[in-house]
Amino acid sequence: MYTTAMAFLEALRETGVSHLFANLGSDHPALIESLAEARAEGVPMPRLITCPNEMVALSAAHGYAQATGRAQAVIVHVECGTQALAGAVHNAAKGRAPVLIFAGMSPVTQEGELPGSRNEFIHWLQDVNDQRAIVRQYMRYDNEIRTGVNVKQLVYRAMQFAKSDPQGPVYLIAAREVLEQEVPRITPNPAYWPVLPSSPAPAEWIEALAASLATARRPLVVTSYLGRKVEAVAELVRLCDRAAIGVLESVPNCVNFPADHPMYQGVQGNEPAQNEALAEADLVIVLDSDVPWIPTVNKPRQDIPVFHADIDPLKQQMPLWQIPALHIARADAATALQQLNETIEPTDITERKTHYAAQHAARAQELLDRETEGSAEWVTSRVRRQIDRDTIVLNEAITSYRAIAEHIGPRDPGTMFTSGGGSLGWNGGAAIGFRLACPEKTVITFSGDGSYLFSVPSAVHWMARRYATPFLQIVLNNGGWRSPRLSMLSLHPDGYASRSSDIGVSFDQPPDYSGIAAAAGGAFARKVARPEELDAAIEQALHAVRVEKRAAVLDVLLNVG
Numbered sequence: 001m002y003t004t005a006m007a008f009l010e011a012l013r014e015t016g017v018s019h020l021f022a023n024l025g026s027d028h029p030a031l032i033e034s035l036a037e038a039r040a041e042g043v044p045m046p047r048l049i050t051c052p053n054e055m056v057a058l059s060a061a062h063g064y065a066q067a068t069g070r071a072q073a074v075i076v077h078v079e080c081g082t083q084a085l086a087g088a089v090h091n092a093a094k095g096r097a098p099v100l101i102f103a104g105m106s107p108v109t110q111e112g113e114l115p116g117s118r119n120e121f122i123h124w125l126q127d128v129n130d131q132r133a134i135v136r137q138y139m140r141y142d143n144e145i146r147t148g149v150n151v152k153q154l155v156y157r158a159m160q161f162a163k164s165d166p167q168g169p170v171y172l173i174a175a176r177e178v179l180e181q182e183v184p185r186i187t188p189n190p191a192y193w194p195v196l197p198s199s200p201a202p203a204e205w206i207e208a209l210a211a212s213l214a215t216a217r218r219p220l221v222v223t224s225y226l227g228r229k230v231e232a233v234a235e236l237v238r239l240c241d242r243a244a245i246g247v248l249e250s251v252p253n254c255v256n257f258p259a260d261h262p263m264y265q266g267v268q269g270n271e272p273a274q275n276e277a278l279a280e281a282d283l284v285i286v287l288d289s290d291v292p293w294i295p296t297v298n299k300p301r302q303d304i305p306v307f308h309a310d311i312d313p314l315k316q317q318m319p320l321w322q323i324p325a326l327h328i329a330r331a332d333a334a335t336a337l338q339q340l341n342e343t344i345e346p347t348d349i350t351e352r353k354t355h356y357a358a359q360h361a362a363r364a365q366e367l368l369d370r371e372t373e374g375s376a377e378w379v380t381s382r383v384r385r386q387i388d389r390d391t392i393v394l395n396e397a398i399t400s401y402r403a404i405a406e407h408i409g410p411r412d413p414g415t416m417f418t419s420g421g422g423s424l425g426w427n428g429g430a431a432i433g434f435r436l437a438c439p440e441k442t443v444i445t446f447s448g449d450g451s452y453l454f455s456v457p458s459a460v461h462w463m464a465r466r467y468a469t470p471f472l473q474i475v476l477n478n479g480g481w482r483s484p485r486l487s488m489l490s491l492h493p494d495g496y497a498s499r500s501s502d503i504g505v506s507f508d509q510p511p512d513y514s515g516i517a518a519a520a521g522g523a524f525a526r527k528v529a530r531p532e533e534l535d536a537a538i539e540q541a542l543h544a545v546r547v548e549k550r551a552a553v554l555d556v557l558l559n560v561g
């Protein structure tokens, strides 16, 4: 029998889905049956990955998309499973990750009128007035599949939204009867739902910027996510080599520029201080950034030209957003940079090249000075010494975000990522997605002790063993949540809370972080309490991941002064 469910799965396969990150329920009999039928008949279908937790499922699909640019599918159970996607919905939306989320619905008949009609008590409880409303404001597109006769068209349309810039998650739902419906085999041509081509920057934007670049003394690029496309990084390197432009990464969520390039001016995040490169810039080019600076603490001079090009310049998901740019373009960064490279004329760049190179060298020394024993910077530096260029680092280290980014100092695009959002717990599921996508790479996550617990490590480490996706997880143990304490101090530096030792952010008595992973998935588990133990622990953990093919968790006690 050819059903809506079979056509739906075929449409996923036809749009490039290779993995279904699934958490199944009473809404999915037709899908389970179709997958089993396809397997019995030797028909290729996406691989089902059992995910014991929905947030982990979506984080894995998010990671897979970050690693490959390819959208995968997440299958969850009615409105409950949709709710359990939790903050991963936020991360996929803010991080602009293409992914198709499908949830069934409770059956819409109760007297056996149609195949699939209600036959379990839970069907009355799992019915809500507007299931799509749960996630609608995060989705690029959402719809209900009301009949099987055009289910393929809806999947193609949803994927067109997910994959066209600005990319992001999409959500489809269908009732059980609709999934069970027998339908004629239809073969619409997916080529009629193409991913929209990337836009170039308007010629005026390019020309005005080229003219400003010719006379600027301290031109500076500020970027956060242009490195989503590796071609953009190569174009930026070419531009900076020719025009001597400094590059500052602002809360980067991927590698935007090689950290060892002399024009590289480092990373800014939440530090409560004016960034020097930004302060001295006389031309700022914001390329793909959601938060290029935080105006209450750090901003460029008021009298300088600011150019902005972005795949999402209006920041359509952000109610409040504005930077003082008079030249704004909706453009693909790789294309815009290529246009600039073709337009700029040779000018004398000796002075600014020397200046930026000197700043870069001074910063390199400063970074080494910060690697003091017991600090997050130091832990990162010890990991850096043991990894090769085939390593991908996932960073969810919160108050140590910047330390990880700067002290790994990635040189190659596609070797370091953050979630791009702010809902903690992405790192574990994402690591599974990265490992499924890149089995030949070593994947290492850095998380806080808090973000380790948010990541649902029991589900993650069960999956790591079940799907042979080992990775190394480094837990930066600073006794709990440092970040909310710093937030409090920024507003109430001398208040009661500043003098209190108990403000509800401590994890005393701490859980056995690495033991959780050992129990759930046989992970190599080690607590590192003394600095002299760290190097050997990293070596053994990497051996476990690379040679024994099992995950490893290092619980590293930080020196919290």
Ligand SMILES: Cc1ncc(C[n+]2csc(CCOP(=O)(O)OP(=O)(O)O)c2C)c(N)n1
Binding pocket: 087, 397, 398, 399, 400, 422, 423, 424, 447, 448, 449, 450, 451, 452, 454, 478, 480, 481, 482, 483, 484
């Ligand atoms: C889902 C979610 N819940 C709560 C928060 C608020 N929050 C931001 S940082 C933080 C603490 C994180 O702790 P940890 O990972 O140990 O990093 P640390 O602050 O100690 O560096 C919390 C609770 C959040 N961002 N996301």
Ligand SMILES: [Mg+2]
Binding pocket: 448, 449, 450, 476, 477, 478, 479, 480, 481, 482
């Ligand atoms: Mg912590």
